[in-house]
Amino acid sequence: MRIALAQFNPVVGDIAGNTRRILELAREAMAAGADVLVTPELALTGYSPEDLLLRGHFFRAVSAAMDELLELDGITLVIGHPVRLGAETFNAATVLRDGNRLGQYHKMLLPNDQVFDECRYFTPGAAPLVFEQDGVKLGVLICEDIWSVEPAAEAADAGAEVLVALNASPFHRDKVATRQETARYRVQETGLPLLYVNLVGGQDELVFDGASFALDAEGEVAVQAPAYDEALIFVDVECGRVMPGDQASLPAPTESVYRALVTGVRDYIGKNGFAGALLGLSGGVDSALTLAVAVDALGADKVHAVMMPSRYTADISLIDSRDMVKRLDVRYDEIDIWPTYESFMAALSPAFAGLAADTTEENLQARIRGTLLMALSNKSGKLVLTTGNKSEMTTGYCTLYGDMAGGFAVLKDVAKTLVFELCRWRNTVGEVIPERIITRPPSAELRPDQKDQDSLPPYEVLDAIMQRYVEENRSGEEIIAEGFAEADVRRVVRLLKINEYKRRQAPVGPRITHRAFGKDWRYPITNRFS
Structure with a gap:
């Protein structure tokens, strides 16, 4: 069996354009002998649609797009999309094949920290989804699900032999290594290989770096997609084992x-x-x-x-x-x-x-x-x-x-x-x-x-204090205890506050740390906490 991972760059809200792109990738995958195409999380709408998810006609457009994808024959599609069922909305992945809907998975774990506020929009799912392709049982997960033990364990208990994770994981420094380490924990716990497909491209302040990958049952990287570029990568599975494939080199940190x-x-x-x-x-x-x-x-x-x-x-x-x-x-x-x-x-x-x-x-x-x-x-x-x-x-x-x-x-x-x-x-x-x-x-x-240093501490000092206070949430007292001059710490913290x-009022800008001034940072302007 050959599985294609569609690392592509959707546009939020361009449901018709994203659908066309998925169909293009599916046909390219079929031409390369793929049996399954897996898209990233919310690939159909882009991540994150935010308050578009509060509009009924948005879901009518999603439903029409899913009907269009259902008409494609010859390949199994695993499509990331939102779905509204009654009064509840789910972050979903639906499995389509030859005009049939084989199942739908609802993301179990909803992130609600850093840049994520999925609890505002979605209801958590409660059941695993495992589907069979060419005699191999594939368990579906969505992004945050791999950051905890239970969803992968439930998929394994339901009979999965390979885990497939759809992701919209934004970049920050060291994120690639952190993702692979986390995925490796799930492989070690379940004994199952794991395929990880990620979005690529910019969306307002978020940057998605792609860097999709496949881990074999020993937790080794068997296939590695490039970072920052669209890519259709192929993972061959034989008797439930992920075989070695293409290995793109990833950029150094800077x-x-x-x-x-x-x-x-x-x-x-x-x-x-x-x-x-x-x-x-x-x-x-x-x-x-x-x-x-x-x-x-x-x-x-x-x-x-x-x-x-x-x-x-x-x-x-x-x-x-x-x-x-x-x-x-x-x-x-x-x-x-x-x-x-x-x-x-x-x-x-x-x-x-x-x-x-x-x-x-x-x-x-x-x-x-x-x-x-x-x-x-x-x-x-x-x-x-x-x-x-x-x-x-x-x-x-x-x-x-x-x-x-x-x-x-x-x-x-x-x-x-x-x-x-x-x-x-x-x-x-x-x-x-x-x-x-x-x-x-x-x-x-x-x-x-x-000179800047007439008004500010030396940048080496300022940036070290900023990293600890802004990005690591450490207190001024903790930073002073590390040996930083009290006057410098109190000055930086005071300037930050006022x-x-x-x-x-600043424009948005690309997020490259895990705590940026944007969705990550929600401090009251009127604030007397010292």
């Missing part, structure tokens, strides 16, 4: 993060129908990395970089920006913001009379730049990519309606220290980022001789 960012940008721009991407280039490392990612995601012809200097912009920032856009061959414009700034200040001078200059004047420069970028976006149909990183989002070192103005925050979940690491990795592939951009001290260039209102 490359994997970079490719996740590229995937997120490509699909957010593409699936939402924007003409391309537009960003402000500053001569700094964050905008340089954002530009490189955008070009790798969309192609140079769809990216427009704009340099908007002021009297505080260093000559080397202009030189390095011009150098980088030549290397990447993107459209590039320079717009001097100082005349506009002086006009604003003249209009505000009566209201500002007698008041000392402060961050107001700095933020005004950033907001002029944001206004110019949004005007260019309106004219061109290109989406503005913001360039702020996670360290800045943590501390509020960013300007509402200024550098935060835009539609997609590429580095929103990328710490500053990782920004440097990603730049260096990208230059090993092709040196597109001038070395001086990476090595010079970071600066917002909003006042004379400004800037929640900014983060709530």
Whole structure:
């Protein structure tokens, strides 16, 4: 028996388009001799449809699509989709063959943490599903089901000889190894091989990395699909044993993060129908990395970089920006913001009379730049990519309606220290980022001789505190006990707390850690907990 795993990139809500793609993959699988095609979790609708699942006509479209798939003969289909039965909705997998519905499985374990809120929409299932194909009994599981003992054990008790898991498992760092380790536990407990098929592609802040695989009964990887690319992979099963097959190489950790960012940008721009991407280039490392990612995601012809200097912009920032856009061959414009700034200040001078200059004047420069970028976006149909990183989002070192103005925050979940690491990795592939951009001290260039470290702890310290407090949920006292300076810890935690209102207004951006500022992070703005 040959089983095809359909690692593909659906579009949420495009039920007709996703159905066509599944049928294409099924016919390709049949041509390669496959007996079974297994799709990822909620493949028919994309993951996650969120509140589309509250609309009745959404399920009518799903039902019509399932009827269309039922007409395909010659291969068994295991289709991930939502289903409404009476007053209850289930995250389901239905087995179809030659016009017959052989059974339907309802996901037993519903995740309700991190980015998942399936308890809002679904009722948990209560029974295993095992179906037979060419004398082999296949037990169906869906995603979270493999993260606990019981669903796999129940499938084994029901007679399964091979476990098949449909997944919509989003990427974060180290996720591939964690998935395989978890699947290996289920293999060890049941003694059964396990086939794991995952979505690929970007959906708002989520990135699905694919990397589907098959484990044999000893827990060894017998087949490995590539990461970040669509793939139809084949698993041959003989006498209940998974046979060795194709082994794609997986990217190293830094490359994997970079490719996740590229995937997120490509699909957010593409699936939402924007003409391309537009960003402000500053001569700094964050905008340089954002530009490189955008070009790798969309192609140079769809990216427009704009340099908007002021009297505080260093000559080397202009030189390095011009150098980088030549290397990447993107459209590039320079717009001097100082005349506009002086006009604003003249209009505000009566209201500002007698008041000392402060961050107001700095933020005004950033907001002029944001206004110019949004005007260019309106004219061109290109989406503005913001360039702020996670360290800045943590501390509020960013300007509402200024550098935060835009539609997609590429580095929103990328710490500053990782920004440097990603730049260096990208230059090993092709040196597109001038070395001086990476090595010079970071600066917002909003006042004379400004450096980021004038206002923030060193990024190595800031990012270490941020990781512990934001991503690991550790208290300030626990972090201080590790040896971090109390003043630094209290400063970072205070800045994190008082800037929640900014983060709530930030655009979405690709999630690359297990705790990003987005669906993962739901803190009250009005909050006096210390």
